[in-house]
Amino acid sequence: MKFDEVNEFRKRAGKMMNAAGIVLTEEESRDIEVADMGLGRLAKEGLELVTYINTDRYCAKELVILPGQTCPEHRHPPVSGESGKQETFRCRWGEVWLYVEGERTEPMQASIPQASRTHYTVFHEIVLKPGEQYTIPPNTLHWFQAGRQGAVVSEFSSRSRDESDIFTNPHIRREPVISE
């Protein structure tokens, strides 16, 4: 990722959290994580987030999905004998379309990112508007996209181990590489 691009997406995410009434400290604003998953097409596939707390017992994050962005399909497998990450998504602002394993929803609201279309394989749709939430069981494939305005989503979960996530797209690297 280019430094300027990261900065631009960070600013856009900060503005959206602000619109949602979410207050961040200066340090949190400066450090908003911009994840392009190593795909180099942040406008299409990626996510912005702030991790408030991540202990060996629980985790809480604020996620921003910008208009047009999709968080690629993945699952949270068991690690070291501990069940995979279980997570609850609560929509705070905007609208988010979440896809999980189960009966295919037709027609669905999201547009699958064309450059990666074979790496999206689950199509059971859950629509979340502000105040609505959904809990994703451990080790369940899921991906999500926001509605026209984007979305801000609170994630409450068991311990987060991003480095263990299994993405359907084998080209994805969850850890960021930032260049000047």
Add this chain to the structure above:
Amino acid sequence: MKFDEVNEFRKRAGKMMNAAGIVLTEEESRDIEVADMGLGRLAKEGLELVTYINTDRYCAKELVILPGQTCPEHRHPPVSGESGKQETFRCRWGEVWLYVEGERTEPMQASIPQASRTHYTVFHEIVLKPGEQYTIPPNTLHWFQAGRQGAVVSEFSSRSRDESDIFTNPHIRREPVISE
């Protein structure tokens, strides 16, 4: 607690969450928990809350502390071999004064509720403004009060077992009793 009083506090808490930009579903608004801890003086000692999710691994709640209200001193002990509840308080709106074990802060901002003053024993003050957070270790005595406007606080934690909480005041019953 009288039904009318519960209703009044529920409404006030709902308004404060609204001011904080927190969106609740209709059902959540109707069911805001009003906890007087069995003391019968809700304006002085009590709390309003919405539990978003509570699994055997993690829990997330939205807490409202109305102006003048104090959440009485308590701790979360180990249960069935599991370490006590660990919790992170993140102030979303208003200002909250949290007291934990440690060096006494003098002068402190909170006024100790006079009817229960002997049941407050820890006075190390943590001030949280919007965007600020603090993590309370398991089994640590703590209590909290809001500033002049009240406060809305997100609580992220390990599993919540309210019925196991140990309050310093032996008259406290955490489970509510509501009369017509």
